[in-house]
Structures are given as structure tokens and as C-alpha cells.
Amino acid sequence: MMKTKILVIEDNEDNRRIVRDLLTNAGYEVIEAVTGQEGVTAAETQGPELILMDIQLPDFDGYEATRRIKANPTLSAIPIIAVTSYALSGDDVKAFEAGCNAYVTKPFSPRELLAKIREYLQ
Amino acid sequence: MTNAHSPTPARKTRSVSRRFSYAFIGIGTLILIAFAAVGIVFNIILIEGELETRLDKVMQLARTNLPTPLKNLDKDILNGFVEAIFIDASIVYAKISRQDQVITEKKRPGFELHELETSMQPSLFLGAKFIVKSADIQFAEGGVGKIRIVVSGESAKKQVLLQIYGIVALIVLIIAAIWLFEARTGQLGQSVEEQKALVEISRVVSSNLNVEAVLSGIVRHAVQLSKTDAGTIYEFDEAEQVFVPLTNFGVDAAFIQALRESAHGVGDDTVIGRAVIKGAPEQIPDLENVPDYPLPFVKEAGFRAMLAVPLLREDRLFGGLVVRRREAGWFSKPVEKLLQTFATQSVVALHNAQLFREIEEKGRELEIANKHKSQFLANMSHELRTPLNAILGYTELIIDNIYGDVPEKIREVLERLEKNGRHLLGLINDVLDLSKIEAGQLVLSLNEYSMGEVVQTAITAVEALAVEKKLELKTRVPQDLSIARGDEQRIAQVLLNLLGNAIKFTDEGEVRVEVTDSDETFSVSVTDTGPGISETDQKKIFDEFQQADGSSTREKGGSGLGLSIVKKIVEMHGGRIWVESDVGKGSTFRFTLPVRVDRQRDE
Numbered sequence: 001m002m003k004t005k006i007l008v009i010e011d012n013e014d015n016r017r018i019v020r021d022l023l024t025n026a027g028y029e030v031i032e033a034v035t036g037q038e039g040v041t042a043a044e045t046q047g048p049e050l051i052l053m054d055i056q057l058p059d060f061d062g063y064e065a066t067r068r069i070k071a072n073p074t075l076s077a078i079p080i081i082a083v084t085s086y087a088l089s090g091d092d093v094k095a096f097e098a099g100c101n102a103y104v105t106k107p108f109s110p111r112e113l114l115a116k117i118r119e120y121l122q
Numbered sequence: 123m124t125n126a127h128s129p130t131p132a133r134k135t136r137s138v139s140r141r142f143s144y145a146f147i148g149i150g151t152l153i154l155i156a157f158a159a160v161g162i163v164f165n166i167i168l169i170e171g172e173l174e175t176r177l178d179k180v181m182q183l184a185r186t187n188l189p190t191p192l193k194n195l196d197k198d199i200l201n202g203f204v205e206a207i208f209i210d211a212s213i214v215y216a217k218i219s220r221q222d223q224v225i226t227e228k229k230r231p232g233f234e235l236h237e238l239e240t241s242m243q244p245s246l247f248l249g250a251k252f253i254v255k256s257a258d259i260q261f262a263e264g265g266v267g268k269i270r271i272v273v274s275g276e277s278a279k280k281q282v283l284l285q286i287y288g289i290v291a292l293i294v295l296i297i298a299a300i301w302l303f304e305a306r307t308g309q310l311g312q313s314v315e316e317q318k319a320l321v322e323i324s325r326v327v328s329s330n331l332n333v334e335a336v337l338s339g340i341v342r343h344a345v346q347l348s349k350t351d352a353g354t355i356y357e358f359d360e361a362e363q364v365f366v367p368l369t370n371f372g373v374d375a376a377f378i379q380a381l382r383e384s385a386h387g388v389g390d391d392t393v394i395g396r397a398v399i400k401g402a403p404e405q406i407p408d409l410e411n412v413p414d415y416p417l418p419f420v421k422e423a424g425f426r427a428m429l430a431v432p433l434l435r436e437d438r439l440f441g442g443l444v445v446r447r448r449e450a451g452w453f454s455k456p457v458e459k460l461l462q463t464f465a466t467q468s469v470v471a472l473h474n475a476q477l478f479r480e481i482e483e484k485g486r487e488l489e490i491a492n493k494h495k496s497q498f499l500a501n502m503s504h505e506l507r508t509p510l511n512a513i514l515g516y517t518e519l520i521i522d523n524i525y526g527d528v529p530e531k532i533r534e535v536l537e538r539l540e541k542n543g544r545h546l547l548g549l550i551n552d553v554l555d556l557s558k559i560e561a562g563q564l565v566l567s568l569n570e571y572s573m574g575e576v577v578q579t580a581i582t583a584v585e586a587l588a589v590e591k592k593l594e595l596k597t598r599v600p601q602d603l604s605i606a607r608g609d610e611q612r613i614a615q616v617l618l619n620l621l622g623n624a625i626k627f628t629d630e631g632e633v634r635v636e637v638t639d640s641d642e643t644f645s646v647s648v649t650d651t652g653p654g655i656s657e658t659d660q661k662k663i664f665d666e667f668q669q670a671d672g673s674s675t676r677e678k679g680g681s682g683l684g685l686s687i688v689k690k691i692v693e694m695h696g697g698r699i700w701v702e703s704d705v706g707k708g709s710t711f712r713f714t715l716p717v718r719v720d721r722q723r724d725e
Contacts, residue, residue, distance in 0.1 A: 012508065012512075014509075014511075014512035014515070014516075015511065015512065015515070018512065018515035018516060018519060021519055021524050021525070022519060022524060025519075025524045092567070092611075093567055093569075106507075106511060107507060107510065107511035107514055107515070107547060108511075108515075109514070109515075109518060110515055110518045110519055110522070111518065111522065
């Protein structure tokens, strides 16, 4: 049986590893991307079933990456969960406007994140 | 000094009253002189009349006493009579004759006989030097003798002159007294006006930081009280080393422009330049005598005399005060003194204004520094959260056995680690929130929300805590609350904070949330059965870093920032928050919130 692929776009190594350890343990296949451009490319080439999108990325931000992915008709159905920063007010609104399906605020609890992911993969 | 052109009504009034007093003195003097003249004439008549009476008496005496000696030609008696009347010093000549034959004759030495004989004028004061009196003396049937006496007018005249001198002296004295009195009153009036002006100015100087208004008042009073025609207060521009005309009186815009463009400084040979070097008042009594005055337009504008006073304080040059007059002449010492007083006031005004500018500048700098501080705190707390995020994430993964089974002992420690990590995260979030509010970066995200749901979310979040402390958690929220508008997350944060505090500080009893809705306003209260808050503490718990009791900070934890953040969030929504509490009976935190918030309030 094929494992469900989840694309994690995140520039912070520790955050990436926590998500990887969490999701791998939960039985998912994790694809990792560090920059916005890498993320968009991975979404196009790897065909993930869900994307975790960090907002602060080194090249262009998560909103832009989300817009590019959602603009592609073959990818637009993939649910995207934004990981927004608690520090910046109005991020939630911006995330929805960019096309994200849900958001979790950073710092997140792995348990809560896993619950959210499961909700969107049903 | 003329009143030909009077710039203000005040000055006009004064010159009118002055003119009136001149007229008054003039008329008074005339009346006095008239009285004196009448008095003198009256005295002359009196003196002449007295002389006449005296001579008549002598004649009368002669007529009654001389007939017998004349008849008997008793020379001794006749001589004796003449000697007797000569006691009167004014009688200078006497002659007794019988049938044209001179029997006795006496002349006071020093008088010429022909002079005595020819002076026939009737009155001493119509030019006569002497009065001649003669009388016939009948001594027998047909026997006629004659007595003739001449009286010198000198002593009478002297007497009259003395009286005239006396009267004139008296009049002069009276007039002088009136003039002196008037001058003194005028001076008093002047100094009263000066006092009034000074009081007004010092009041304005100390109460008004609008330096322009203060200085224009000073220059106006200076010109009016020194009875000059124009004036200027200069501020010394230290950077450019020139005098900048700050306020002017009695000159037109072109003149001010010319002053500004001339850009004269301390070294220049202007009246103010000289005054500053001298460190004392300086005058130019007549510009006509200063052919190469550096500011030719001053003379062209019709000014002749100038007086300048430097504005100095503790050896620091603030500027100068200059008055100009169209009439040439020196300025008196009192005027110099007056202007020096005005100069002192001007310095105070300029100094105040400079201090005020500095304070304002400092205030702005402080504000900027404060913003920087808040920005720094916002950045720093954001940066602190990233590693903390990793610590909390790994801890949770280990506890959840992601990295293999964890022995119970280690799990227990990890749970403590997680709890402390979450506490630390809460503190960092509080600092972040507050610094963002202070830096003006907290922007409400205004959307529609349901107050019922917000309360439910908050209750769900704290339920576990309440259960753990065996506290009852009650809510009373009407079902039909209107759809509200505001920042749902922030309102939830407020409620969570109040509920968290209530549970934290209450050891038994209950915590109750109530919502009412009236007049487009929600009223939300969180009531506990905790220890209560004293009245003094009620006032400060909404301040930053304050908790009701210092000891509870150590016992119960918390940054002391929560309530100040809560207060700011409520206020940004246009609401209000306060606490009602009795020590020992518990507390109620209550806040109001407009149901529809359309804009954020930033104080």
C-alpha cells in the first residue's frame, strides 16, 4: 500500500525534523523543501496529498508559494495548511486570501498539528 | 515726541489728557497774573492815597499852628516846625513864605532845587519823582503866608516795588509749584503705566510659551512707553552670527525685509552691534550726524534717533532690543532703564522658548527611543520563540514515544520540562504582545464573530485546569446574542486571560462567566470566589508588571503583563475594563465591548 505523501515547506531545520519525525512515525511519507521555489517545484513533481506551508521563507513567502500552487489547476485541489506566526497579526486572513485551506499558529504542538492533518486527509 | 501720529488709541488718550493739563496750567497762570496785577494797582493806589493823607495832615497842621508865628515872624517856631516835619524821611524840601518873602526853607542834602521846583506831575506812578504840596495860611486880615513841601516818591516807590516783587515772587512760586506738581503727577502716571506694562509682560512671559506673542507685546510696550515710533527685537542667530529681526513694531514689511537682508552682526557698526560690544545701552541721538551708518534705509524711513539694549544673560547673547524715534535727540536715563527692564523680560521669554524647544525635541527623541525599544522587544521575543518551539516540539515527541518507549521516571521529568517551556512561551508572548501594542504594531483583525462561541472556546481551553483544582465552571450567556464585529482571537485572549487568572487564584468554589447585551454593548464578567483584591491593589493591577500581591507572583507565577494587555485590547475595541472585589469574598472582572467595532482606537 502506497503511503500518503505530505510536502513540508519549511526553512528551519529543527521544525522540519520535528514534523518529519512526527509524520513518519504516524505512517506518512514526508517530502521536504527549504525554499518557496523548491516547494512549488516539489508540489508539481512529487504530487503530495497535503502541503504544510511555512510563511516565512528565504526567497518568496508562503503566501506567494500558495498562490502559485493554487494557480495550477492540476494542483489546486491539494489542501494546504499554513503555519503562521503568532507574532504577525492578520496572518490568518492573508493565509486564507492566498488560498490556504487551514492554518496552525507557530509554535505548534505536534499533537495538534497531527490532528489537523488527519482532518484534511479524510 | 510729538503726538502728530499716534499709533494706538492708548497713546492718543494720554496725549489728550496731557494737552488738557497744559491748558489748565496756562489758564491758571493767567488768572494768577491778573490777580497779581489787580493787587499791585490796588496797593499803588493805597500807598499813594496814604501819602496824600499824610501830606494833607501836614498841611492841616501847618494851617492850624503856623498863623500866629507867621504874624509875629517867630522864626524859631517856624524853623522848629520845618525840622519836625523833616523827621518824615520822604519829605525832601519845605519852604514857608510870607507875602512872597521866604521866611524859612530846608532842603534835604542830595536833591537839586530846580529839580524839585519843576516836578509837577500829579502822580508818582505816572513818572513823577516828587510830589509837591502847597497851602495858603491866613495869619491876619489879608495876611497870607504859604507853605510848600516836596515829597520824594523814592521810598513810596520802593515800598510799592517791594510789594510788587513780593507778589511776583509769590506767583512764580505758585506757578512753579503747580508745574512741579503736574510734572510729578505726569511722571507718576507714566511710571504707573510702566508698572502695568511690566506686570502684564512678566505675566505673559511666564505663562506663554509662544515667544512671538510675548516679544511682540514687549516691543509694543517698549515703543509706547519710551515714546518712540518704532522698535525691533532681534534674536541672535549663533550659527550664522547675525541678528534676526524677530518682532517689530511701527515699521512696514519692506523695512523688516531690509533689516533681515542686511544680516548685520556683532562686529558691525550698528547701534545694536555697538551696544552688544559695550554690554550696555547705546544711543545714536541723530542719524544725520552719522553719514555712513551701515543700515541706510533706517534714515531713509525717517528715523533720526535710536536706542539699543543688548539681550544678555550670564554672558550669553540672546539678541537685542532697539527703539527708533523720528525726532532727533538723546534718550533720557529713565528710558534707558525702562528698556533694560524690557530687555531682561525679552531674555526670559527667549530663554523659555529655547528650553521649550529643547524639551520638545527631547520628548520626540524619547518617543522614538521608546518605539525602538518596543520594536527591539518585539523582534527579540519573536527570535526567542523559534528555539523554544523546537524544545517544546522535541519534548512532546519524546513524551509521545516517537523516539521509542520512555521510562516513566524520564517521562515525568519531560512533562515538567514541557510545562515550564509552555510557561516560558506564555511570558514571551506577553512581552511580545505588550511591546507590539506600545510600538503601535498591534492591528486588530476586525471580522464578524459570535460572542457565544468565543466564550465556549475559552471555557473549553480552561476546563481541564478547573477540573484539576476541583472548581465549578459556570456560564450564563443569552442564546439570542447579536452577531458581533471585532477581533475574535484577541477577545478570546482577553477572556482566556481573565478565566486563567480566576482559576489560578481561586482554591475552592466556582468561576462564573456572564454575558449581557444592551445598548449595542456587551458586558462580560468573570467572577471567582478567590481571595479578593484590596482597594489599593485594584488601582494598579492593570498596570504593567503589577500583581495584587508581590508574594502571589512567586506562588502563582505570571508575568504581571496579562491584565495590562487585556486592558489595551479592550480599549482598542472601544471598551472598558474594571474590577469589583471584596477581600475574602472574591473578585469580578468586568469589561464592556461595543457589539459592532468598526475601527480600532489608538488612544
